[in-house]
Amino acid sequence: MAIATLNISLPDTMKAEIENVVATEGYGNTSEFFRDLVRDYLKERQARKLEALILEGINSGESTTLAKEDFENIKERGIKRIQQRIRK
Numbered sequence: 001m002a003i004a005t006l007n008i009s010l011p012d013t014m015k016a017e018i019e020n021v022v023a024t025e026g027y028g029n030t031s032e033f034f035r036d037l038v039r040d041y042l043k044e045r046q047a048r049k050l051e052a053l054i055l056e057g058i059n060s061g062e063s064t065t066l067a068k069e070d071f072e073n074i075k076e077r078g079i080k081r082i083q084q085r086i087r088k
Contacts, residue, residue: 018033027033
């Protein structure tokens, strides 16, 4: 995995707080702290997107009953998508 470097500017008080967190909460260094923050943010962002899609589906109109064959078709499509992603 390639690693990129980002430079950020922070007020001294914020930098001191971050250094305290790194020292007291088990982070090896400041980079680990920021990577953890970014991972958490990206997970939350994905969760918000998923929630928006679910709400869109809920609000999209009348629901219809699905037959067993509908579930099988959905399952097959899902399996195909996963297999395609694995091949990439």
